[in-house]
Amino acid sequence: MIKIDISKQLHGSNGLMDLDINADIKQGEFIALSGLSGSGKTTLLRILAGLEEASGKISVDKEVWLDGKNSLSIQKRQIGFVFQDYALFNNMSVEQNLLYVNKDKKLANKLLELTELKQLAKRMPNTLSGGQKQRVSLCRALMNSPKLLLMDEPLSALDPNMRMKLQNEILNLHKEFKTTTIMVSHEPSEIYRLANRVLVMKQGKIIQDGNPTEVLLKTSGSQKFSFEGEILDIIKTDVIYIAIISIGQQLVEIVLCEDEAKEYKVGEKVRVGTKAFAPTLSKI
Known part of the structure; x- marks a missing residue:
């Protein structure tokens, strides 16, 4: 001991x-x-x-x-x-x-x-x-x-x-x-x-x-997974926005609506999860 x-x-x-x-x-x-x-x-x-x-x-x-x-x-x-x-x-x-x-x-x-x-x-x-x-x-x-x-x-x-x-x-x-x-x-x-x-x-x-x-493990409710990452970029494509997020050694893309794109900023730490098979983003 x-x-x-x-x-x-x-x-x-x-x-x-x-x-x-x-x-x-x-x-x-x-x-x-x-x-x-x-x-x-x-x-x-x-x-x-x-x-x-x-x-x-x-x-x-x-x-x-x-x-x-x-x-x-x-x-x-x-x-x-x-x-x-x-x-x-x-x-x-x-x-x-x-x-x-x-x-x-x-x-x-x-x-x-x-x-x-x-x-x-x-x-x-x-x-x-x-x-x-x-x-x-x-x-x-x-x-x-x-x-x-x-x-x-x-x-x-x-x-x-x-x-x-x-x-x-x-x-x-x-x-x-x-x-x-x-x-x-x-x-x-x-x-x-x-x-x-x-x-x-x-x-x-x-x-x-x-x-x-x-x-x-930080999943809650109906979430199937949850990872912490950092927003590297937010890109507008036609009528949607795409957040480029670094999670460990990998980059992932998450689709955002206009209101969500305004809520987040480059360099911000976020949590990426999923509910009902759709990726979700939330602040840490």
Whole structure:
């Protein structure tokens, strides 16, 4: 069990704000941290890792990591951290990057086999693709058998196909090692596939806590689906208007009447849904 009860003043997306987090996390849970940029997600990860100070208390399996008097050093916290930028040692081979953390060659071989990297063990990081580098980074984070694995948007720089492949590998590793995991992500499909619990943050506070279905599915009434997107353009065609909307990696067209076209504007965030087989648009 991980108990978090911390506070810290920091600069958020709208100026100064108070990070105030109180949460209990069970052993083996896969937690997704979601919310707008600047809401405190990465800062929370850094506090858990011991990279930033905060007031309050953090305890892991009754071991105190942080209290009013002391802060356990990063090296003693038994955490694994996967960054966006891989953070590999370019002067070491793939295998050496793993063994730098822990000299357990058997564990290194197991991780490399699980992530299909065994044949690349002697390669240097600068000869690898982005997806391969991120797999090495993930393996290295698991080399010290961490009590807590922290991931800060680890797949955000990858293309959709590679992202999906690594999602599967992350899930397999999570099940294999039963490591408690906290991941920052803005991608709903990624959160739904990986996490069993979602914490939504806003202005330094947890405003929603539930399973992915409760948090992510926002249909209501007779709606069959609902997605959030951004209006890129509104084009007049004869007597109708067409809104071009970006949803994830795709663009969709929604037909609007003249009154609706006047109501919406380019750059506005909207929700696209459907009722009685007809697409509908609503403000967020």
